[in-house]
Structures are given as structure tokens and as C-alpha cells.
Amino acid sequence: MPKILYLISEDWFFCSHFLARAKAAQRAGFEVVVMTHVGAHADTIRRHGLRVLPWNLDRRSLNPLNELKSIFQVWRVYRAERPSLIHHVALKPLLHGTLAARFAGIRHVINAPVGMGYIFSSSDWRARLLRVPIRLALRLLLNPRGSRVIFESPDAEKAFIEEHTVRPEDARLIRGAGVDLALFQPAPEPDGVPAVILPARMLWDKGVKEFVTAARQLKAEGVKARFLLAGAPDTGNFAAIPEETLHAWAKEGVVEYLGFRSDIPDLLRQCAIVCLPSAYREGLPKALLEGLAAARPIVTTDVEGCRETVIEGVNGLMVPPRDPTRLANALRALLADRPRRILMGQASRRLAETAFSQETVISETLAVYAE
Numbered sequence: 001m002p003k004i005l006y007l008i009s010e011d012w013f014f015c016s017h018f019l020a021r022a023k024a025a026q027r028a029g030f031e032v033v034v035m036t037h038v039g040a041h042a043d044t045i046r047r048h049g050l051r052v053l054p055w056n057l058d059r060r061s062l063n064p065l066n067e068l069k070s071i072f073q074v075w076r077v078y079r080a081e082r083p084s085l086i087h088h089v090a091l092k093p094l095l096h097g098t099l100a101a102r103f104a105g106i107r108h109v110i111n112a113p114v115g116m117g118y119i120f121s122s123s124d125w126r127a128r129l130l131r132v133p134i135r136l137a138l139r140l141l142l143n144p145r146g147s148r149v150i151f152e153s154p155d156a157e158k159a160f161i162e163e164h165t166v167r168p169e170d171a172r173l174i175r176g177a178g179v180d181l182a183l184f185q186p187a188p189e190p191d192g193v194p195a196v197i198l199p200a201r202m203l204w205d206k207g208v209k210e211f212v213t214a215a216r217q218l219k220a221e222g223v224k225a226r227f228l229l230a231g232a233p234d235t236g237n238f239a240a241i242p243e244e245t246l247h248a249w250a251k252e253g254v255v256e257y258l259g260f261r262s263d264i265p266d267l268l269r270q271c272a273i274v275c276l277p278s279a280y281r282e283g284l285p286k287a288l289l290e291g292l293a294a295a296r297p298i299v300t301t302d303v304e305g306c307r308e309t310v311i312e313g314v315n316g317l318m319v320p321p322r323d324p325t326r327l328a329n330a331l332r333a334l335l336a337d338r339p340r341r342i343l344m345g346q347a348s349r350r351l352a353e354t355a356f357s358q359e360t361v362i363s364e365t366l367a368v369y370a371e
Helices: 011-017 019-027 042-047 064-081 091-104 117-121 125-141 154-162 208-220 243-252 264-269 286-293 324-335 338-355 358-370
Strands: 003-010 031-037 051-054 085-089 109-112 148-151 171-173 195-199 226-230 256-259 273-276 298-301 316-319
Touching: 003 011, 003 019, 003 064, 003 091, 011 019, 011 031, 011 042, 011 085, 019 031, 019 358, 031 064, 042 051, 064 091, 085 091, 091 109, 091 125, 148 154, 148 358, 154 171, 195 208, 195 264, 195 286, 208 226, 208 324, 226 243, 226 264, 243 256, 264 286, 273 286, 273 324, 286 298, 286 338, 298 324, 316 324, 324 338
Parallel strands: 003 031, 003 085, 031 051, 085 109, 109 148, 148 171, 195 226, 195 273, 226 256, 273 298, 298 316
Antiparallel strands: none
8 A cells, every 4th residue: 555644734734724635545545644743633633544643843943953853853754654655735844854755765755835925925034034045945855856846826836937946847736725615505695784704813914904904994984894803823823913912903892803713614604705815925725715615705815825716806806915995995895785795605606616626626636646
């Protein structure tokens, strides 16, 4: 039985974005092993018959000694497991894992450079400090001989090819994690005060501050709407919003802070608009794919990844990033026009069915494994 090993930063991210593909690989005849930072979701992975190996990774660490220890741990696992194929997901796993694979003599590697907007777009001093060495490391490690590189958006694929970081023949486009169309079913928008939801990790990069500012402006104008924040801060990310800030916004009455929610399908049925005003580029946000499948209009920013989910004026509206006034204008227009929201929601569902189904993503991923 061939063995595939997933190297991924967090167990929760594996569950939300890769569990369905790993189960499909298992059905296709692979033994599946997941090496990850173990949190609250490892037992969920094990319940699906997948083996979990703990990885002592600190995503926030900039200590070279810690990084060397992490690479050594991965190398020891690769030497012991001898996987037929390794799938690295996100920046540290692909850098650490590709180095470890090279020293372990493993050639069949898939690298997925997702979630790298912070490094290349943020004005934070850490991002600026890391940008040049990370670009050099990616040029050396992202696309070694025998590897494939999976991108979630055509913009990212084009950029890495034009920078000569990835060979065109090794690039593959798989548009996000896909969405379970059976789980996220269309439902009529409920009567009453319409709700706008931002479902994401509570990070500054996700445009949460701009969302709150837009909500404050609309409420000051007397617009009748609820504004919901659904998600928890990701403490392993430099851009995490402090809990006290989120609670202060809720106490002000501008937004309702729901925290982490596991009932997103039900929550989307209670809302009228799905909004993700990301400040920087994304891979392909799963929250927006779920909004499409739930037949809700999308309001998002015109940045890499997010723009893939909107046909402007058909199923949603796009605004410039970091522009709360334009965001408020877009939300105001949709909140005032329920018939338009309904038509846009229907178009969203059609887009989910034709372009972003989970079945399509699984099929395309297994095809890359077969290569």
C-alpha cells in the first residue's frame, strides 16, 4: 500500500481543508499519515482511520534554533516512515518539509503555498523582515525536481511562474478546498432585520477592523441590520485580534461577537449577506465558498483569492481593500434591496455548483497524486 504523509501546521486546518481529500486518498488505496501540531482536533482525524504524528511547531517562532529542531524532527519522521508521497501545506511545512525530504532522499513532493498573504503584503515589521529571505528560500525549495506545486488561485500561479520560482509544467491549479454542496444547502433568507456575517479567524488581515468601521457608519445612519463576527482569534498568528478588542466592539453595540462556531451551515441560513473584506491576498477563502453554496450574496475585496468568488454585480460586490467607506456603500446597497440579494444568492449557488464543489477538488487532487 503506498503511503501519503501530510505535513501541515495545525490539526484544525487539516480537518477544515484537507480531511475530505485525505479520506478520498485512503479510499483510493493510500495509507494516510498526518504530521501536525496537535491541538483539539487530533482525535477527529484518528476517528477517520488516519494516523497522527505530533509536530513540535511554533508558527510564530523566528528563532533559527527552533526552526532547525523542527526540520530535524520532520527529517527523522520521513526517514522512519518512508512515505511514497508527501503533501506540504502552507509556508513553514513546505520549507521545513522540502529540506527534510531532500536529506531523507524522498523525491515525490507536493507543495501547496497557501496562507502567505501576511508575509508578502503586510506592513508589519516582521513581514518586512522576512520577505527577502522567504523569497530566496521559496526560489530554492518550492519546486525541486520531481515535485508539483498546487495553487488555489490563477493570480498566485501566474505570479510564481513569472518570478521563475515555479516551472510552468509543474504548476497545478486547484481552486481551494471546495465546499460540501449537500451540507451547505440553499434556504430562503429569514424575515426580520437582515444580518451580515463575517465568518473567519479574527485577524486584522481579514479586514475585521474595516468591517467594524463600516458597521459603525451604517448604524449611525440608521440602517437596520445586524453585523456578526463568527470565529475565534488565531493565537498562533501575528495578526490575531486581542479578545478584549472583540469584546469591546460587541459591548459598544456595533457588532455581535459570536466566537468560534461549529454550526456555520445553520448560521449562514440565518444571515442575508456573507462578507469577507480581506486586507491582503488570500488562497481561496473557504468561508466565501460556503457562502456561495448557502446561496448568499458575497461582499468582499478585490484581492487575490477573494475575487475568484465574485462575478461583479451578478452574485456579489467587490470593494478595494482597507476602504471601510466603500465597504459600507456596498453593504448599504444590498441591505436596502432584498430582491437583488435573492437573485445574487441564486447566482452564488450556481457558481458553487459549477466551479467549487468538493467533489471537483477531490478529483483534481487525486489526479496530482497519481502523477
